[in-house]
Amino acid sequence: MNSDLLQELLQLTEEEKLMLQQKKEVKKELYTSQDHFIVESEKFLNNNSMIMVRKHTRFVDFPKHKHNYIELNYVYHGTLKQTVGNERFTLKKGDLLFLNQHIEHELEACGEEDIIINFIIKPEFFSFIFSYLTSENLLSNFLINSLFNHTQNGQYLYFAVSEIESIQELVGKIIVEIMQPSFMSESTIKLYMGLLMVELIKHSDKMKYKEDADKHHTIIESLKYVEEHYQDASLYQLAEKLNQPHYALSKQIKKATNLTFKELLQEKRLSVAKDLLENTSLSITSIIEQVGYENISYFYRVFKSKYGYTPKQFRELTIK
DSSP: OOHHHHHHHHSOOHHHHHHHHSOOOOOGGGTOSSSSOEEOGGGTOOTTOSEEEEEOOOSSOEEEEEESSEEEEEEEESEEEEEETTEEEEEETTOEEEEOTTOOEEEOOOOTTOEEEEEEEOGGGGGGGGGGOOSOOHHHHHHHHHHHOOSOOOOEEEEOOTTOHHHHHHHHHHHHHHHSOOTTHHHHHHHHHHHHHHHHHHTGGGEEEEOOOOOOHHHHHHHHHHHHHTTTOOHHHHHHHHTSOHHHHHHHHHHHHSSOHHHHHHHHHHHHHHHHHHHOOOOHHHHHHHTTOOOHHHHHHHHHHHHSSOHHHHHHHHHO
16 A cells, blocks of 8 residues: 555545534535436546546535446545445455446545545446457446346445455556546556456456346457457348347447447547547548548538547647
8 A cells, every 4th residue: 555645645635624624414415416416527537537536525424325327435544334225334444336327325524544445437438448358247247237237227336356366456546547647648547447347357266246147248349349340240140140130239239338339339439539649649641541431521410520630620629
């Protein structure tokens, strides 16, 4: 454990000072603008950020709530007691708990030595992860439900992995990279997070979960295909690969993701183009070709529709 970081995290935040000085209750308006207590990522993340870490506020019970993002609780020091759905947990140092947008939970007040790191993650952050996954598993099913689930089913994955050194090392690296960002932090965080997912799958015997029994093999393979072949992907090629009629596959993709295959492919291409505009000096024409578009004016139109700026305007904004 990084002792300097621990000492930093043990310091009282302004919010915690107020908790100790005044009534010990959560100020709902700090977390949501809605009538129902749904914590909003917009309160913590700017428009260009997909992931951040935040120290959980100590000394106060946190009432029942949901999120509009994926939350990952990590016990950096001490313990965390909370009720997820109808189940009560005591997480110890090193444990991880994934919560999707639809699960309700409440947390007991943490003491001074209880340091909990909350990862606030937009679901679309995980769209890259399927290229790391080699088979259907509970973690990939959880991510698919978080990305595309429209049934509002609450899910969690609890990993008692305090003794798994490789997982602890990766989580520590992610925390440091987010808290102390550098030029390549965004790419580095994705790499570490991908490795973390692989390690968690390898140690699935340490996992407790709540999830639906629906099978997602076809959707996982479809997402992997789009991830790996977005430049020249086609529904007919994918259908042949999966040995399914293209019209049946199209319906399955639409039902699971609420997107057509064409829309799914376009989302991936635009995401890659955005990343290249932000992080490389490639010409816009080269980027358009690299992500698989032949019609430049069409690309400009769909890019502006998605992000609100032309590719040139977007690049100028990110450089400033």
